[in-house]
Amino acid sequence: MGCSTVGVVVLVTGVARHLGARFVAEVRRRPGVDLVVGVDVQPPRLPVEEPAGPAAPYRFHQLDLRRPALSRVLAEHRVDTVVHLSVSATGLGSTNRSAVKESNVIGTMQLLGACQKAPGVSRLVVKSTTGVYGSAPRDPAVFSERIQPKDPPGGGFAKDASEVEGYVRGFARRRPDVAVTVLRFANIVGPDADTPLSEYFALPVLPTVLGYDPRLQFVHEDDAVAVLCRASGEPEPGTVNTGTFNVAGEGVLLLSQCARRLGRPTLPLLLPAVSWMAVLARQTRLVDVSPEQLRLLTHGRVVDTTRLRETFGYRPAFTTPEAFADFAAARGPGLLPPERLAAVTDRLAALLGPEGSAAVPNRPRRPRS
Amino acid sequence: MSAAAENAPGRAKVIPIESAPSWTSPEGAGLADRLAGAVGGALSGPLGPAATRLFGKGWEGRAAEGLAFLRRRVTGDYEVDEFGFDRELTEEVLLSLLRPLAEKYFRIDVQGVENIPAEGGALIVANHSGTIPLDALMTQVVIHDHHPNRRHLRMLAADLVFVLPGINELARKAGHTLACNEDAQALLERGEVVGVWPEGFKGIGKPFSERYKLQRFGRGGFVSSALRARVPIVPCSIVGAEETYPMIGNVRTLARLLGLPYVPITPTFPWLGPVGMLPLPTKWTIRFGEPIATDTYPAEAAEDPMLVFDLADEVRETIQHSLYQLLVQRRSVFF
Numbered sequence: 001m002g003c004s005t006v007g008v009v010v011l012v013t014g015v016a017r018h019l020g021a022r023f024v025a026e027v028r029r030r031p032g033v034d035l036v037v038g039v040d041v042q043p044p045r046l047p048v049e050e051p052a053g054p055a056a057p058y059r060f061h062q063l064d065l066r067r068p069a070l071s072r073v074l075a076e077h078r079v080d081t082v083v084h085l086s087v088s089a090t091g092l093g094s095t096n097r098s099a100v101k102e103s104n105v106i107g108t109m110q111l112l113g114a115c116q117k118a119p120g121v122s123r124l125v126v127k128s129t130t131g132v133y134g135s136a137p138r139d140p141a142v143f144s145e146r147i148q149p150k151d152p153p154g155g156g157f158a159k160d161a162s163e164v165e166g167y168v169r170g171f172a173r174r175r176p177d178v179a180v181t182v183l184r185f186a187n188i189v190g191p192d193a194d195t196p197l198s199e200y201f202a203l204p205v206l207p208t209v210l211g212y213d214p215r216l217q218f219v220h221e222d223d224a225v226a227v228l229c230r231a232s233g234e235p236e237p238g239t240v241n242t243g244t245f246n247v248a249g250e251g252v253l254l255l256s257q258c259a260r261r262l263g264r265p266t267l268p269l270l271l272p273a274v275s276w277m278a279v280l281a282r283q284t285r286l287v288d289v290s291p292e293q294l295r296l297l298t299h300g301r302v303v304d305t306t307r308l309r310e311t312f313g314y315r316p317a318f319t320t321p322e323a324f325a326d327f328a329a330a331r332g333p334g335l336l337p338p339e340r341l342a343a344v345t346d347r348l349a350a351l352l353g354p355e356g357s358a359a360v361p362n363r364p365r366r367p368r369s
Numbered sequence: 370m371s372a373a374a375e376n377a378p379g380r381a382k383v384i385p386i387e388s389a390p391s392w393t394s395p396e397g398a399g400l401a402d403r404l405a406g407a408v409g410g411a412l413s414g415p416l417g418p419a420a421t422r423l424f425g426k427g428w429e430g431r432a433a434e435g436l437a438f439l440r441r442r443v444t445g446d447y448e449v450d451e452f453g454f455d456r457e458l459t460e461e462v463l464l465s466l467l468r469p470l471a472e473k474y475f476r477i478d479v480q481g482v483e484n485i486p487a488e489g490g491a492l493i494v495a496n497h498s499g500t501i502p503l504d505a506l507m508t509q510v511v512i513h514d515h516h517p518n519r520r521h522l523r524m525l526a527a528d529l530v531f532v533l534p535g536i537n538e539l540a541r542k543a544g545h546t547l548a549c550n551e552d553a554q555a556l557l558e559r560g561e562v563v564g565v566w567p568e569g570f571k572g573i574g575k576p577f578s579e580r581y582k583l584q585r586f587g588r589g590g591f592v593s594s595a596l597r598a599r600v601p602i603v604p605c606s607i608v609g610a611e612e613t614y615p616m617i618g619n620v621r622t623l624a625r626l627l628g629l630p631y632v633p634i635t636p637t638f639p640w641l642g643p644v645g646m647l648p649l650p651t652k653w654t655i656r657f658g659e660p661i662a663t664d665t666y667p668a669e670a671a672e673d674p675m676l677v678f679d680l681a682d683e684v685r686e687t688i689q690h691s692l693y694q695l696l697v698q699r700r701s702v703f704f
Contacts, residue, residue: 056403088607137528137531137532137537137547137548138528138531138532138547140547140549140551140552140555141451141453141541141546141547141552141555142382142451142452142454142551142552142555144551147551209534210534210535211533211534211535211536212534212537212538213453213538213541213542215449215451215541217450217454232594241685251448251451252450252451252453253445253449254453254455256445257445257447257449259445260442260443260444260445260447261444261445261446271534300453302452304451304555321448336443338443338444338445338446339444341440341443341444342440342443342444345436345437345439345440345443346440348436349433349436349437349440352429352432352433354437
């Protein structure tokens with residue numbers, strides 16, 4: 001595509017959020033980028049920081065994706081790459097579910113409509129979620145991109161995301177000249193990522209579902225930004241960056257493991273009791289645990305990232321445990337800090353004398369490369 | 370360890386632990402210190418010889434290993450694979466709990482464990498019986514204990530297992546996963562030993578009168594998985610499990626109400642209540658037969674239904690034949 005020689009104009013939606021803001025800062029530093037246009041319904045909460053060193057200029061447009069004003073922006077800046085990050089589980093202003101759904105689905109439809117009319121657009125990157133696979137006991141343990149879930153998500157954000165993916169597939173059929181990438185992210189964590197699951201992990205005591213220990217996967221926000229950057233540029237030789245890719249750190253953590261690493265005690269309750277608590281917490285605006293999150297925290301979900309590593313050519317820098325460790329380090333210590341529990345067992349081992357202490361491997365807690 | 374003991378000067382000495390810098394709460398530290406002092410004093414003083422006599426020589430080492438295990442568990446410092454298999458928990462706890470049942474209770478005689486490859490994927494196909502999948506769990510124990518490479522059997526279980534709370538958690542941690550093509554193939558391609566009981570509920574829930582008669586082998590999906598992954602199929606015959614819970618009746622209405630495949634009636638259950646849930650102490654034999662190679666078939670063989678059915682039949686015949694052989698050789702059900 002010839003645009004890369006002239007310089008690329010990137011339009012990013014959802015820049016008021018943390019991930020959007022980080023992606024904008026990163027993509028502005030990329031060589032060959034002429035201009036970055038940010039779009040969101042609200043101005044960013046934090047002022048846009050000017051990156052050190054050479055960076056492409058940045059324009060922000062406050063507009064609602066549900067209105068057709070976007071066509072004008074696309075034409076005005078001659079946008080050729082659209083990065084759609086505003087499909088999100090929570091609304092920016094309102095937490096009203098129907099408003100969030102409308103902004104996700106109708107917003108995407110409007111955006112795709114505008115892109116279809118804009119001949120200059122040559123690349124589209126859409127942020128989706130691994131939630132499109134749902135969480136069910138009767139599904140395969142590891143989802144690859146090709147697997148159709150037996151129990152597709154019945155509502156909530158995951159359903160929005162699968163509807164959005166459907167519209168994106170339609171768009172890709174109608175505009176075969178546009179390189180389309182759909183990135184299905186696992187739960188994004190990081191020192192200051194504001195994802196719904198981090199709210200849950202901030203609770204002093206974690207209610208869990210009795211008799212279930214779900215497998216969870218995380219992706220670090222640094223990796224999320226890196227994957228988005230890679231998808232929004234020309235593919236490197238030998239790799240393909242169009243299509244659908246699962247994005248998750250390698251490895252798996254069980255919920256019980258997460259709680260122990262965070263140092264937070266768990267409170268196993270029967271499923272109906274947990275559902276009831278979740279409803280209560282939502283109504284009192286205490287914590288927003290949606291039904292689909294509850295399903296995730298019951299049955300878990302793991303995706304296969306072979307395609308990301310081999311076809312897309314990106315190996316996440318953080319594994320799932322490392323990403324979670326980074327997230328945990330940014331939180332305050334819980335009621336049962338692992339260091340303290342370890343110290344108790346170490347002291348007991350030390351009491352056993354040198355024989356005992358020799359048998360205790362003093363492993364580092366957070367292997368970081 | 371003995372070398373370390375000789376080099377070290379003192380015994381009950383508190384060693385500063387680097388990895389525990391945040392010993393923040395003074396109250397907690399005081400309590401732990403006092404506790405440590407008391408226990409340490411007692412062990413180095415009067416209780417030391419008593420403990421040695423009670424737990425045998427080298428109890429300190431074992432206690433230290435136990436503490437190290439506890440330390441990893443309470444801090445979450447262990448790994449599980451994508452399927453939720455918790456190797457450490459399985460080896461240290463789950464298999465240890467099942468081992469007495471395999472060794473002392475059923476006194477399992479294991480034959481042909483060398484037919485399971487030393488490394489790389491393999492698909493173990495076995496007959497199913499006994500109302501409760503004890504046969505599958507016992508197979509997992511004997512493969513781990515008798516195989517020179519201490520391999521772990523990754524079982525493909527019915528979806529009912531993953532719907533039940535508690536059971537699904539344990540099953541995942543023990544390395545089992547849902548019986549579906551995707552999971553079977555993923556595990557085989559990773560070079561795991563995968564176990565499948567293709568008779569399913571038809572086999573495990575069959576009446577006692579039909580014991581050791583192999584039921585239909587489903588759709589033969591396990592053969593396609595083995596063909597795709599190009600791993601050998603190891604037929605496995607289990608004798609003795611049929612008589613653990615002789616099923617003489619089935620409460621169909623209750624089963625339908627509870628959403629279970631069957632609710633068994635045995636000579637002891639439900640009449641004797643919880644005692645009736647004890648399996649009968651039968652003598653078991655588990656024999657692993659000659660592996661059936663699948664890498665001689667072309668790549669597209671997995672899509673050929675005739676070949677898949679033929680292979681499934683071959684495996685089934687082999688298991689049935691070996692079952693009859695073992696039954697003829699068996700002296701009695703219990704000895």
